[in-house]
Amino acid sequence: MLSTLAAILERGSFAAAAQQVGCTPSAVSLQVKQLEVWFGQPLFDRSARIVKPTSLALEAGVVAREMIARLDALRARPAMAVAGRVRLGAIASVQSDALPQALRRLRDLHPALDIEVSPIVDSDPLLGALKAAQIDLAVLVRPQGGGSSRLIWQNLARQPYVMLVPAVVTAGTPQELLRRFDLIRYDPALTGGRLAAQYVRQAFPQARSIMDLRSIDAIVAMVSAGLGVSIVPQPRRALLRAHGVQELRLARNAPTRQIAMVRRNADAGSRNLDAVARALAEVYA
Structure with a gap:
């Protein structure tokens, strides 16, 4: 909810924030209402055509951004070993081609690493799930424009x-x-x-x-x-x-x-994601 609030303040509207966080505008509205119930005060003035943040929303936004940055830094802190869970998404053709070989390599090299494969198999929904932090890494068709600069892209095969x-x-x-x-x-x-x-x-x-x-x-x-x-x-x-x-x-x-891997900037130093990326790159190579 705090990420959603920060996105609204940054992008200027509920609809634009929905695109950034990877959910529907109605879900954004629901999260705002839940935050307003928690704060006990309105966060946005809805009397005009364009909603305007209250002073409380602006103050809460500053705190939210600081908290999000600190939490992202904790998530990005490299672990000493490759272990834990990685939520991976891949388009259908990758799941039946390179992914099985990559998963076999990972199981042999890093038995303590648990890979959870998402049921989402299309590029656009995978990108939305990644932005919404529903998955950690996606293998998909890279947009012709190159893709968002707010994400980390690694090309695998053309x-x-x-x-x-x-x-x-x-x-x-x-x-x-x-x-x-x-x-x-x-x-x-x-x-x-x-x-x-x-x-x-x-x-x-x-x-x-x-x-x-x-x-x-x-x-x-x-x-x-x-x-x-x-x-x-x-x-x-x-x-x-x-x-x-x-x-x-x-x-x-x-x-x-272009088949590419993509992850969030906050995960740039993750040993777990680096291990998955190496396995996929080796299979394609």
Whole structure:
């Protein structure tokens, strides 16, 4: 609640604060009401269109920021050993590709480190969960603009987009194949899916999509069954071999996506997070 109060005072509105702390505006309003009950006084003047902080809110904000800074410093203090809990989030394709190998390395090297994997599997919600301190480290698609400078980013791998085609296909350019086959789209609601959709609109306006799927594994299975072709970030080789799906390279202007790790600035010196980051980087290397 104190973090939320500090965010409102810094950003100037409940809506802007909600984006910073990673929750809904209604949740911000509820936290403010709870703080006002605790203080026994209003913290904001709501009589005008724009809420204005009271003198109590401004004074409480100073104390809150000092307390938050001190608590963040305690959280960031390096431990002597790699032990304890790390809450890790990763997009679905990472969970089925690099993450199992990284977790095996961590279990062998740091048996006292407990990794809790979040059920969130999309980049945007993962970034929100990280900002809201619901997870400690995220592996996701880095925003095209580079991502917030208030976070620590570490690039892991750049993945090219490719066309997946059934094994029975013997020849053809991407344009020819999209005239012969329907398109199975990587869901445009996802960060990686939006890149694929933009490329298809520009390069293959004649493409006819028949379904949107969020799982690359599911897309590979559909292509293997001969239901269509797809344009996705390059899947792992073992998955393509298992389903007998072919990978076709696209033109030089085809998109790529950057897989990156991200953590909060307050966790810059964490031995636990450094250990997880090293394991992931070694797997991708």
